[in-house]
Amino acid sequence: MGEALLSLLAAVGGGEAELLTIYYGAGVLRGEAEGLGERARRVWPRLEVEVLEGGQPHRPIVFSLE
Amino acid sequence: MAARETHEDRGTRWQATELRQRALARLRGGIPVWGEAIDGASLLRAALGGQGRLRAKRERVNALNVFPVPDGDTGTNMVLTMQAACDKARADGTGSAAGVAAALAQGALMGARGNSGVILSQLWRGLALGLEGCQEIRAEDFARALRLARDTAYQGVLRPVEGTILTVATDAAAEAGAAVGEGLISVVDLLERVVRAAEQSVRRTPDLLPVLKQAGVVDSGGAGLFYILEGMLRSAYGEKLEDDEPEATTSPRIPLGLLTELEEGQDWEVVVDIRLRDGACTHDLQGLLDPIGTSLQIGEGDGVCRVHVHLAEGRQYEVVEVLRGVGTVLRAALENLRDQVEAETRDAPRPAAPARVQPGQTAAVVVASGEGFIRLVTSLGAAAVVEGGPLMNPSVQSILEAVSQVPTDRVVLLPNDPNVLQAARQAAQLSHKQVAVVPAESVPQGIAALLALDPEEGVEEVAAEMAEALGHVRTGELARATRSVRIDGVDVVERAGDWNHRWSIEVGGRPNGRGLAQPPGCRGRGGG
Numbered sequence: 001m002g003e004a005l006l007s008l009l010a011a012v013g014g015g016e017a018e019l020l021t022i023y024y025g026a027g028v029l030r031g032e033a034e035g036l037g038e039r040a041r042r043v044w045p046r047l048e049v050e051v052l053e054g055g056q057p058h059r060p061i062v063f064s065l066e
Numbered sequence: 067m068a069a070r071e072t073h074e075d076r077g078t079r080w081q082a083t084e085l086r087q088r089a090l091a092r093l094r095g096g097i098p099v100w101g102e103a104i105d106g107a108s109l110l111r112a113a114l115g116g117q118g119r120l121r122a123k124r125e126r127v128n129a130l131n132v133f134p135v136p137d138g139d140t141g142t143n144m145v146l147t148m149q150a151a152c153d154k155a156r157a158d159g160t161g162s163a164a165g166v167a168a169a170l171a172q173g174a175l176m177g178a179r180g181n182s183g184v185i186l187s188q189l190w191r192g193l194a195l196g197l198e199g200c201q202e203i204r205a206e207d208f209a210r211a212l213r214l215a216r217d218t219a220y221q222g223v224l225r226p227v228e229g230t231i232l233t234v235a236t237d238a239a240a241e242a243g244a245a246v247g248e249g250l251i252s253v254v255d256l257l258e259r260v261v262r263a264a265e266q267s268v269r270r271t272p273d274l275l276p277v278l279k280q281a282g283v284v285d286s287g288g289a290g291l292f293y294i295l296e297g298m299l300r301s302a303y304g305e306k307l308e309d310d311e312p313e314a315t316t317s318p319r320i321p322l323g324l325l326t327e328l329e330e331g332q333d334w335e336v337v338v339d340i341r342l343r344d345g346a347c348t349h350d351l352q353g354l355l356d357p358i359g360t361s362l363q364i365g366e367g368d369g370v371c372r373v374h375v376h377l378a379e380g381r382q383y384e385v386v387e388v389l390r391g392v393g394t395v396l397r398a399a400l401e402n403l404r405d406q407v408e409a410e411t412r413d414a415p416r417p418a419a420p421a422r423v424q425p426g427q428t429a430a431v432v433v434a435s436g437e438g439f440i441r442l443v444t445s446l447g448a449a450a451v452v453e454g455g456p457l458m459n460p461s462v463q464s465i466l467e468a469v470s471q472v473p474t475d476r477v478v479l480l481p482n483d484p485n486v487l488q489a490a491r492q493a494a495q496l497s498h499k500q501v502a503v504v505p506a507e508s509v510p511q512g513i514a515a516l517l518a519l520d521p522e523e524g525v526e527e528v529a530a531e532m533a534e535a536l537g538h539v540r541t542g543e544l545a546r547a548t549r550s551v552r553i554d555g556v557d558v559v560e561r562a563g564d565w566n567h568r569w570s571i572e573v574g575g576r577p578n579g580r581g582l583a584q585p586p587g588c589r590g591r592g593g594g
Contacts, residue, residue, distance in 0.1 A: 004544055005544055008544065012542055013540065021510060023436075023509070023510065027363075029337065029401050030406060031399070031401060052438060054438045054439045054442075054509065055436035055437040055438035055439060056436030056439055056455060056509070057435060057436065057455075057457070057458075058455075058456045058457050058545065059543045059544070059545050060544055060545065061544040062510060062541065062542075062544075063510070063541065063543070064508075064510035064511070064513075064514070064539050064540065065539070065540045065541070065542075066514070066538055066540075
């Protein structure tokens with residue numbers, strides 16, 4: 001999941017964004033989602049990362065970049 | 067690694083049409099129950115036949131999904147739309163063919179779900195327009211109505227795309243026109259030619275729409291329309307309906323302070339990956355865990371099972387102990403749910419109710435699913451939430467009800483999913499209120515839009531500011547791959563049991579329900 005998220009973030013310009021918000025879905029643990037946020041922060045140290053519960057079905061992770 | 071499915075594989079599966087052709091020939095050997103013209107009662111039976119046939123093929127239509135993620139719900143959306151149409155026509159009672167067609171159209175319009183359902187409802191609307199004044203339907207009436215159905219559906223779409231249900235409707239109408247031009251007068255024979263033309267048209271959709279060819283599928287909406295027409299033809303031969311059980315539909319929910327409390331015995335969530343010993347099965351896991359925990363979920367792939375279970379304080383360590391008896395525990399994770407809930411309630415008290423709106427103010431009606439998302443949009447000022455999203459597209463009616471319920475005449479609608487957009491637009495048109503649809507394609511985009519909500523401003527101003535806010539947000543999502551495929555140069559691999567690879571990158575966002583391809587290299591969704 002981490003690899004997929006990082007490559008998707010890179011593809012949509014994670015490096016230029018200031019804020020990444022990760023919304024984790026039903027069936028994903030908060031800890032898992034925070035782990036993903038931590039990995040993104042390691043790749044882009046200036047990126048501010050927020051992890052929120054979305055609770056959405058069918059989509060383990062939904063994110064936004066601003 | 068799972069074998070990659072190629073265009074040929076899936077295409078051939080649709081192209082294996084001999085069975086369908088034989089079924090049609092068998093039908094032709096029979097004696098149609100229709101005469102030269104059909105009355106209102108026969109039209110209703112035909113619509114029910116179409117619904118039944120589509121329902122029987124629903125999973126097949128759902129599987130015709132461009133992106134290998136769980137959002138293939140075209141079949142379900144079209145079945146639910148047909149069901150709403152037939153329910154309305156049955157409730158109104160049968161009279162003239164025109165009356166039944168009008169009732170079918172009215173029902174479809176309100177019950178439409180997903181973009182394919184909205185287009186289907188427009189087809190019915192056009193068909194009803196074409197049948198106005200008809201006591202019975204003759205071949206030339208049917209051909210004229212199919213043409214109008216096709217035209218109405220095209221008009222309802224901002225940017226019509228070929229290789230979709232629209233193309234199939236065009237080809238069906240053209241064939242009907244040609245048949246009548248050749249002097250054909252039997253409405254059954256006409257319908258049969260229409261069904262054959264639709265079948266071939268579906269088969270050609272990948273040639274017209276590259277993204278279908280790339281994914282190795284035919285267009286799902288077009289296939290759905292074919293099955294409806296085929297079911298109508300079967301009904302013309304008096305074939306018994308395959309299935310006419312009404313389906314449970316979800317109703318809109320307007321949350322009033324969702325609960326954050328945990329139920330008894332749900333203090334911990336434990337997730338364990340376990341490789342089962344020879345001879346052990348998931349049934350054994352259930353037998354071991356049922357007595358100690360609740361909310362048990364077991365997933366399986368490649369001999370590895372993932373177990374989710376909720377437990378009361380003090381029992382959280384028992385899971386690994388009892389599971390050791392049936393296999394090798396590979397990984398275990400514990401999470402204290404009670405502490406989380408307490409922290410969340412402390413940090414972010416959930417608002418008691420959606421935002422109160424005064425008459426004259428502009429209210430936001432938002433489509434979202436997931437407790438966290440619903441809580442968020444509510445706290446950001448949504449006046450009503452329609453529950454829905456991927457795989458659970460709300461009907462036009464449920465959106466319309468939410469719009470009617472907010473105590474103001476000024477409403478902005480946030481569909482938050484590309485496949486809800488058309489239904490939101492249809493609801494906006496049907497509403498007597500002043501409604502603007504802001505085309506947010508995901509809930510995070512909807513959240514960005516809500517931040518721009520000023521209830522004191524007019525609908526147009528709010529909509530313009532929200533649309534601008536959307537532009538600053540890019541969104542993306544991860545979903546588990548449902549099959550292996552290569553799209554836009556990215557291999558998506560579905561591998562059971564290998565968690566790092568069970569997630570697909572959703573390339574280019576979802577198609578907007580009509581299979582629009584995003585340019586290669588443009589991934590993720592949103593602007594900015």
